[in-house]
Amino acid sequence: MQIVSEKDINMQELDFTEDDDTLKDKFLTFKISNEIYALEIGFVIEIIGMQSITKIPNIKGFINGIINLRGIIIPVIEVRTRFGMPKIPYTDRTCIVVVNINESSIGLIVDEVSEVLMIPSVNISAPPATGKGTQSKFIKGVGSIEDDIKILLDIKTLLYDEIIYN
Amino acid sequence: MSENMKILDSDTREMITQFVSEGLDSLDTNEPYVEYLREYDNSEHVNAIFRVFHTLKGLSGFFDLKITKKVTHEAETLLDLIRKQNKPQNEDTITVIFQTFDFLRDILYKVSTDFTDESAGIIAEDMILILKDCLEKVKNPINIEDYFSEDSYMLKEPSTEIVEEVLESDSNSGLNINLDDVNEEVIEEVSNSNITFESEFDDSILTDELLDQFLVNAFELIDLVDKNLIELEKNPDNTKLIPETFGAVHSLKGNSGFMGLSEIEDLAMDMETILDSLRSGDLTPEPHIITIILSNSEIIRNLLDTLQEKSSAHTKKENKYIESPTPVNTNEIVEISETPKTENKVQKSPIAPVDNSATFTPKEVDANAGQHSAHIQKKDIRVETIKIDKLFDLVGELITIEAMVTNNPDLIGLDLPNFNKSANMLNKITRELQEISMSIRMMPLEGTFNKMKRLVRDVSIKMNKKVNLLISGADTEMDKNVIDEIADPLVHLLRNSVDHGIENIEQRIANGKSEIGTIKLGAKYEGNEILITIEDDGAGIIRDKILAKAEEKGILKVSPDLMSDKDVFKLIFEPGFSTAAQITDISGRGVGMDVVKKNIEKLHGSIDVDSIAGKGTKITLRIPLTLAIMESMIIRIGESRYALPILAINESFRSLNTNITVTMDGLEVIKVRNDVLPIIRLHDQFDIEPDSKNLLDGIMIIIEAKNKKVCLFADEIVGQQQAVVKGLGDYIGKVPGVTGCMILGDGGIGLILDIDGLLEMSENTLLLKVS
Numbered sequence: 001m002q003i004v005s006e007k008d009i010n011m012q013e014l015d016f017t018e019d020d021d022t023l024k025d026k027f028l029t030f031k032i033s034n035e036i037y038a039l040e041i042g043f044v045i046e047i048i049g050m051q052s053i054t055k056i057p058n059i060k061g062f063i064n065g066i067i068n069l070r071g072i073i074i075p076v077i078e079v080r081t082r083f084g085m086p087k088i089p090y091t092d093r094t095c096i097v098v099v100n101i102n103e104s105s106i107g108l109i110v111d112e113v114s115e116v117l118m119i120p121s122v123n124i125s126a127p128p129a130t131g132k133g134t135q136s137k138f139i140k141g142v143g144s145i146e147d148d149i150k151i152l153l154d155i156k157t158l159l160y161d162e163i164i165y166n
Numbered sequence: 167m168s169e170n171m172k173i174l175d176s177d178t179r180e181m182i183t184q185f186v187s188e189g190l191d192s193l194d195t196n197e198p199y200v201e202y203l204r205e206y207d208n209s210e211h212v213n214a215i216f217r218v219f220h221t222l223k224g225l226s227g228f229f230d231l232k233i234t235k236k237v238t239h240e241a242e243t244l245l246d247l248i249r250k251q252n253k254p255q256n257e258d259t260i261t262v263i264f265q266t267f268d269f270l271r272d273i274l275y276k277v278s279t280d281f282t283d284e285s286a287g288i289i290a291e292d293m294i295l296i297l298k299d300c301l302e303k304v305k306n307p308i309n310i311e312d313y314f315s316e317d318s319y320m321l322k323e324p325s326t327e328i329v330e331e332v333l334e335s336d337s338n339s340g341l342n343i344n345l346d347d348v349n350e351e352v353i354e355e356v357s358n359s360n361i362t363f364e365s366e367f368d369d370s371i372l373t374d375e376l377l378d379q380f381l382v383n384a385f386e387l388i389d390l391v392d393k394n395l396i397e398l399e400k401n402p403d404n405t406k407l408i409p410e411t412f413g414a415v416h417s418l419k420g421n422s423g424f425m426g427l428s429e430i431e432d433l434a435m436d437m438e439t440i441l442d443s444l445r446s447g448d449l450t451p452e453p454h455i456i457t458i459i460l461s462n463s464e465i466i467r468n469l470l471d472t473l474q475e476k477s478s479a480h481t482k483k484e485n486k487y488i489e490s491p492t493p494v495n496t497n498e499i500v501e502i503s504e505t506p507k508t509e510n511k512v513q514k515s516p517i518a519p520v521d522n523s524a525t526f527t528p529k530e531v532d533a534n535a536g537q538h539s540a541h542i543q544k545k546d547i548r549v550e551t552i553k554i555d556k557l558f559d560l561v562g563e564l565i566t567i568e569a570m571v572t573n574n575p576d577l578i579g580l581d582l583p584n585f586n587k588s589a590n591m592l593n594k595i596t597r598e599l600q601e602i603s604m605s606i607r608m609m610p611l612e613g614t615f616n617k618m619k620r621l622v623r624d625v626s627i628k629m630n631k632k633v634n635l636l637i638s639g640a641d642t643e644m645d646k647n648v649i650d651e652i653a654d655p656l657v658h659l660l661r662n663s664v665d666h667g668i669e670n671i672e673q674r675i676a677n678g679k680s681e682i683g684t685i686k687l688g689a690k691y692e693g694n695e696i697l698i699t700i701e702d703d704g705a706g707i708i709r710d711k712i713l714a715k716a717e718e719k720g721i722l723k724v725s726p727d728l729m730s731d732k733d734v735f736k737l738i739f740e741p742g743f744s745t746a747a748q749i750t751d752i753s754g755r756g757v758g759m760d761v762v763k764k765n766i767e768k769l770h771g772s773i774d775v776d777s778i779a780g781k782g783t784k785i786t787l788r789i790p791l792t793l794a795i796m797e798s799m800i801i802r803i804g805e806s807r808y809a810l811p812i813l814a815i816n817e818s819f820r821s822l823n824t825n826i827t828v829t830m831d832g833l834e835v836i837k838v839r840n841d842v843l844p845i846i847r848l849h850d851q852f853d854i855e856p857d858s859k860n861l862l863d864g865i866m867i868i869i870e871a872k873n874k875k876v877c878l879f880a881d882e883i884v885g886q887q888q889a890v891v892k893g894l895g896d897y898i899g900k901v902p903g904v905t906g907c908m909i910l911g912d913g914g915i916g917l918i919l920d921i922d923g924l925l926e927m928s929e930n931t932l933l934l935k936v937s
Binding site: 052054055056057058059063066067068071073074075104106159 | 563566567806851852853854892893894895896897898899901902903904907909913914915916917
């Protein structure tokens with residue numbers, strides 16, 4: 001199991017037990033197909049390297065299966081598939097971001113984890129109204145840092161919303 | 167006092183929580199005794215119930231739960247009256263007492279969340295009226311005024327020296343002893359005063375067991391009191407100690423009162439009075455006050471010592487009596503009577519109740535009673551279930567990790583005699599640890615069964631039927647979590663037995679049966695399962711009636727000719743099925759029974775129904791002893807590994823061409839000796855690419871459940887493993903054909919096959935093809 005601490009991410013900052021204040025406005029960013037997405041850090045428990053996934057028959061397509069994280073069974077979903085993008089082979093940069101929602105842990109497979117960012121709430125604007133396609137459902141807002149734009153993901157829709165692709 | 171208590175610090179909250187849990191416990195354990203009030207020799211049970219109310223009253227007063235105190239006070243008065251009457255009580259009174267139990271339970275639930283009982287005020291008024299009304303009815307021939315005047319007369323006398331001393335020494339500081347409280351204690355004292363210490367001790371009502379328990383408890387309490395007092399003397403500002411000490415003294419007073427030990431009771435009462443003043447701040451913990459209390463506790467200790475000497479002399483005699491005719495270890499007796507097959511099971515299954523030294527049954531305590539000499543050791547402790555669950559989870563993890571270490575892929579092909587030796591020892595210890603942690607969670611079914619007594623009584627009165635409930639095997643132990651799950655199904659089944667099973671009195675007489683119906687509720691071990699049976703001697707189930715109803719409701723899936731009686735009877739568990747001609751408020755809405763089925767299936771159990779029209783019905787629930795750990799066979803299909811419960815496997819073999827046949831509708835069947843079984847290709851079922859689709863290449867596994875068999879086809883058997891069953895989690899939800907998963911020796915995950923689901927699936931495809 002490879003922990004991605006060497007990639008600019010201070011694992012201490014990811015400690016879930018920190019005060020709300022210190023987690024405020026902090027986002028974990030990750031890459032899928034060259035696009036940067038951001039996730040509120042409060043949801044993130046840890047980041048682990050790719051590991052073998054046990055497939056489960058006859059379940060929703062975007063759930064890849066389950067993994068054994070130190071004795072705890074965690075379902076993992078492929079964010080690419082969720083976005084309706086084609087699968088690509090996993091590389092050594094592929095990561096599983098483990099998030100905690102409604103007291104259960106779920107793993108998100110992402111192409112690459114980038115960094116932890118401060119995006120003050122004044123810099124966050126509503127998602128573009130013109131957003132079309134299913135993807136826009138997952139966008140909670142758009143954060144701008146200097147000239148850069150990060151897409152803030154709505155973790156709850158990402159995990160729970162029923163979306164059927166053709 | 168109320169001023170102090172309004173501010174609830176976490177200590178007080180904890181104490182209240184403990185009070186609620188103990189209160190609920192004592193309500194549950196003593197509720198069955200209410201039934202005995204209708205019998206002649208009921209004093210033992212009246213005392214037990216009285217004590218429930220009395221303790222609750224004392225403690226609720228202490229926690230400033232005014233409403234609880236009021237209600238319990240009324241209930242106590244009623245019980246006191248009953249106690250004095252010492253005669254059988256009528257049904258109305260019994261119903262009122264049951265109502266009080268229910269009411270108190272509700273209040274306690276409220277207290278557990280709100281830490282106050284104020285919200286129960288209005289309903290409490292009703293309850294108090296009911297109790298008062300009942301009191302009037304029960305009232306003995308003596309004029310009620312006499313009854314009270316007698317008390318007020320006594321009030322002038324009872325204050326013992328110490329109370330007086332306190333009163334004197336503190337008369338200036340405005341010490342105000344609550345006269346009502348004293349008054350009540352006096353009533354109690356009066357009622358006990360005719361029982362002397364010696365005579366009561368020899369009385370048969372007081373069993374050795376009871377006395378032993380009392381002594382263990384009393385020593386603990388008095389130890390606590392002394393410890394706290396000494397601490398308080400050193401550190402008078404630590405007022406937190408006072409409530410705890412008060413509680414201990416109060417319990418001691420209540421217990422000794424119950425045991426008829428009026429000397430101890432009096433002494434404790436005096437201590438209580440002083441502590442109460444300390445608590446309210448009317449007295450300060452001066453050394454001389456502490457000395458007074460301590461001197462009382464010293465006397466109590468001496469009295470307890472004397473009592474214990476007598477007790478051990480007494481039990482020694484008893485023990486000899488048991489030991490001499492049968493030179494068997496008492497522990498063994500317990501073991502044999504509990505599980506006839508224990509020895510077998512300990513080796514075969516880790517889940518069976520293990521070594522008796524690890525099961526904390528009351529019996530165990532009995533068996534050892536009298537062995538201790540001077541000092542009685544504490545034999546059980548109260549532990550939060552969360553802690554036990556956590557321990558259990560950790561043991562589960564340990565087992566997983568142990569398997570991961572000893573079956574580590576890195577070790578393959580190495581010759582490691584020393585490692586293997588250590589690994590074996592580790593394995594032995596982890597299994598033992600698992601067995602013990604499992605046995606901690608094992609509880610006798612008694613509590614649940616006792617609740618059923620009450621239920622049957624209530625329902626039969628409502629239905630105007632006479633029903634006698636016979637209970638057997640209440641000492642059968644099951645996993646606590648499983649017990650919680652089966653309570654609901656049992657309620658439904660028993661309701662149904664009384665409502666639909668047992669005929670009404672006229673019908674029974676017309677059918678030549680005794681007018682009192684009998685329902686037998688029993689539990690026993692069978693292999694790795696527990697069998698719970700509910701058997702009534704009622705009208706039985708009429709096959710044609712069920713079939714007609716099923717047809718009408720459209721839940722008949724198979725032609726009736728193909729269905730055995732058992733299959734037909736099982737239709738009553740289908741959702742939406744109800745045959746009661748008339749919907750009663752007890753059962754017959756056609757919900758309920760399918761809940762039974764669901765709950766039992768959730769426990770991986772099964773239901774069987776046997777019935778003879780006119781004679782009665784027998785419903786058998788088969789429930790695994792525990793859900794948490796499974797001995798399993800691991801099989802492989804392509805890259806996926808699946809686990810099968812060993813218990814479900816009949817045999818496995820490689821098939822020969824000659825015994826496989828394909829029917830004309832494409833169904834593959836295999837002939838095994840005299841059986842022809844359908845083959846389920848697991849790779850098709852789970853959409854996996856197997857090593858080979860040729861039936862001759864892989865392995866055939868015959869599984870059996872609920873008297874049905876099918877043959878599974880997989881690539882190979884990987885091995886056998888004991889593992890902790892884990893759920894797939896809410897996020898994934900229900901997966902057809904899979905019940906959960908387990909972590910395998912190499913850290914991978916195996917999915918657990920849903921045997922019942924597979925059998926059902928095969929049945930459906932079979933039916934599809936037949937029709």
